[in-house]
Amino acid sequence: MARHPRERRSALWTPRPYGGLDRREFLRRTAMTALAVPTAGGLLAACGGDDDPKPAGSAIELARPDNPVRLPTKGSAIADDLPIESGPLKIYNWQDYANPEMLEKFEAEFDVKIEWTSFSGMDEAIQKLGTGAVDFDVFFPTIDRLATLVAQEHLQPLNLNYIPNLKNVWPELQDPFYDKGSQYSIPYVLWSDGIGWRADLVDKTPDDYDNGWDMLWDPAFEGKVWVIDDDRDTLALPIVRMGRVEDVNTDDRALLEQSLEALREIRGVQISAEAYQKVPEGSSPIHHAWSGDMLSAPGYLPDGVDATTLRFWDQPDGRGVIGSDAVSIMAGSKRPVLAHAFLNFILDTDNALLNMAWNGYQAPLNAIDADRLIADEFFPKNLSAAVVQQSDFDAGNQLMQLAPTVEKLWDDIFREFKAG
Amino acid sequence: MTALDPPRVTNPAQATFRFGRRGIAEWRAARPPRALWPFLASPGVLWLCAFFVVPFYAVLAMAGGTLDEFATPIPEWNPVAWNGEQILDAFRSVLPGGTNWNPMRRTVVYVVIALALCFVIAYPVAYYVARKAGRNKGLLLLLLLAPFWINYLMRMLAWINLLQTDGYVNDVLDPLPFVDPSEWLSGRSSTLILGLVYGYIPFLLLPLYAALDRIDGRLIEASRDLGIGPFRTFCQVTLPASRQGLLAAGAITALPMFGDYYTQDLLSRSPRTQMLGNQIEDALQQGASKQLGAGLVIVLSTFLTVLMAYYLWSTNRAAQEVR
Incomplete structure (x- = not known):
């Protein structure tokens, strides 16, 4: 299995994952802190789209916080108390999206081998699943595609009796609006969209502008600005800049075209999905980025570059794009009990922390308190903005499921942007 | 006896000995290898079909x-039911005003410039190795091709390190007067074209070398003996004699260049340098526009077929002139 460069972190930044405490003590303390933090009662409730939740003729009901969806039952969950199968456990996941050390721990604990296959985008993954010529047990979908995957019968219903660690998850995500009752998915990690940059290569910060996003449009940075190679995140960028975060799931062509024109105004803009690598290397001094990418960026710094040069900014009032990814079990899994055991394993707080220390993405677990992560320098202080707060979900908006025709509209307009 | 059975006499010399020239003619007339050649060609034909x-x-x-209810593309295997309008849309998209006009225009411009640069660089090198290197010919050829044993992707990744802001290229250029260190990887057409030249020049070098090596040296000597200077000899003898080699080398090099997408992916990633290959890759890999991606493959194939047809017509005409 390929090793993530995070395993050879720069000697200039040594993480102190547990603030000088041993892991158990850290967990105990953070759990205590979490108890003191009120749960985000309005989590996701404020998020809303302006499109019709039930488009005519669509096979998919569009889940929204104000229209939670119980996904249709396709097939049945496995029975209780079945013995765990022998491996290998076949996992289909994003590239560099899980700590190899955590996977090795699972292998040792269950005496199985993990076979890992990665994809670089959800379309690519779904296309491969659609061929039927694959044999995966565990899959990592984004929530905006979950309903499609269920409708296409790629996923199997979960038997939550095998996943007692689901109780560790934020209450709101134990029963999320996109999959009421966690029938098909458990939450994996959180992220927000923001700007990542190297402070030694860029002489301004978003705080120097009335609207922080304007940094990307500053002509002084011509040829230095990169945006995420993802139609949803990048077309949503100008919409968020306009202060219309509630429209990031729009089906309004005029608004998307307005967004396209705005993106074209970024001088010398370039496109990549590797901010975690390009920003620390300096090849992308300013990058529209996912928060987790920036938290894993210190591992990619060239020798001699201090980790304090890395910065991340996202909308201070939280009115930006936020999200959580999910984990599911494939309908055709030959090792469903083992796959359930894996889902339960990654929801264990200890394992989630181990995962976070490497890939930078936070798990939405009660015991993992964001303030504590910053205070104990689990992540470098200069990247504290990249730590997602539970309260961010009150103000921000998620990229949610679109009707297929609207999805195509976003895709076509983004391709127009890429055509130059 | 079947057509595939081996002839009794397979060695023409032996046939001459046993039957004389008349015997060979009779044997050939009696057993034309009509089945043998298709048989030998069948693996290639099967390969091409598959x-x-x-x-x-x-x-x-x-x-x-068509698209299903989830916007998943469904291929239509019956040609009668093909959505012709959809395919025409792909063609329209590469015309002026279309969404893919810019990538198409860029692709043609980049390939033409890169090809011209390849010729300017590779022709003198191929000429020297083929005609002037003497005993060192093999060694020189080996040395020229040695860097290209490394995978294309790896070589392009190496260029990223060389061209980045604090890379070796700027380290070298920095002390020079009147030269500013550059952001080579900030989406420049020039970087992309140089990447194409570097990546594809061996495809040009080898056929060109072969063509130049085959030129009858006596033609050049005759020209010089008739008092024509080296430059005119080159223009009037060597260059025309290598014309077919140039065409073949150009075709072999230009075809993959037109479909290239990796060079832009690695050295630029800017919408300003997006090529048609990138649009095809994007459409096929991401989103619900697989049909457009497939349509653009047909557009590119049609365009290349026209170029290939010209190449074949040209070589055919040259062959007729020789006869």
């Missing part, structure tokens, strides 16, 4: 297909 004709038909089926 890995070109069938996949290309699948591309056509996808381009003319």
Whole structure:
């Protein structure tokens, strides 16, 4: 299995994952802190789209916080108390999206081998699943595609009796609006969209502008600005800049075209999905980025570059794009009990922390308190903005499921942007 | 006896000995190898069918297909039911005003410039190795090709390190007067063109070398003996004699360049340098526009077919002139 460069972190930044405490003590303390933090009662409730939740003729009901969806039952969950199968456990996941050390721990604990296959985008993954010529047990979908995957019968219903660690998850995500009752998915990690940059290569910060996003449009940075190679995140960028975060799931062509024109105004803009690598290397001094990418960026710094040069900014009032990814079990899994055991394993707080220390993405677990992560320098202080707060979900908006025709509209307009 | 049975006499010399010239003629007349050649060609034909004709038909089926309720593309295998309008849309998109006009225009411009640079660089090198290197010919050829044993992707990744802001290229250029260190990887057409030249020049070098090596040296000597200077000899003898080699080398190099997408992916990633290959890759890999991607494959194939037709017509005409 390929090793993530995070395993050879720069000697200039040594993480102190547990603030000088041993892991158990850290967990105990953070759990205590979490108890003191009120749960985000309005989590996701404020998020809303302006499109019709039930488009005519669509096979998919569009889940929204104000229209939670119980996904249709396709097939049945496995029975209780079945013995765990022998491996290998076949996992289909994003590239560099899980700590190899955590996977090795699972292998040792269950005496199985993990076979890992990665994809670089959800379309690519779904296309491969659609061929039927694959044999995966565990899959990592984004929530905006979950309903499609269920409708296409790629996923199997979960038997939550095998996943007692689901109780560790934020209450709101134990029963999320996109999959009421966690029938098909458990939450994996959180992220927000923001700007990542190297402070030694860029002489301004978003705080120097009335609207922080304007940094990307500053002509002084011509040829230095990169945006995420993802139609949803990048077309949503100008919409968020306009202060219309509630429209990031729009089906309004005029608004998307307005967004396209705005993106074209970024001088010398370039496109990549590797901010975690390009920003620390300096090849992308300013990058529209996912928060987790920036938290894993210190591992990619060239020798001699201090980790304090890395910065991340996202909308201070939280009115930006936020999200959580999910984990599911494939309908055709030959090792469903083992796959359930894996889902339960990654929801264990200890394992989630181990995962976070490497890939930078936070798990939405009660015991993992964001303030504590910053205070104990689990992540470098200069990247504290990249730590997602539970309260961010009150103000921000998620990229949610679109009707297929609207999805195509976003895709076509983004391709127009890429055509130059 | 079947047509595939081996002839009793397979060695023409032996046939001459046993039957004389008349015997060979009779044997040839009696047993024309009509079945043998198709048999020998069958692996290649099968290969072409399995890995070109069938996949290309699948591309056509996808381009003319439909979308299901989840916007998943469904290929249409019956050509009568193909959505011709959809395929025409792909053609329209590469015309001026179309969404893919800019990538198409850029692709042609980049390939033409890169090809011209390849010729300017490779021709003198190939000429020297083929005609002037003497005993060192093999060694020089080996040295020229040695860097290209490394995978294309690896070589382009190496260029990223060389061209980045604090890379070696700027380290070298920095002390020079009147030269500013540059952001080579900030989406420049020039970087992309140089990447294409570097990546594809061996495709040009080898056929060109072969063509120049085959030129009859006596033609050049005759020209010089008749008092024509080296420059005019080159223009009037060597260059025309290598014309077919130039065409073949150009065709072999230009074809993959037109479909290239990795060079832009690695050295630029800017919408300003997006090529048609990138648009095809994007459409096929991401989103619900697989049909457009398949349509663009047909557009590119049609465009290249026209170029290939010109090449074949030209070589055919040259062959007729020789006869």
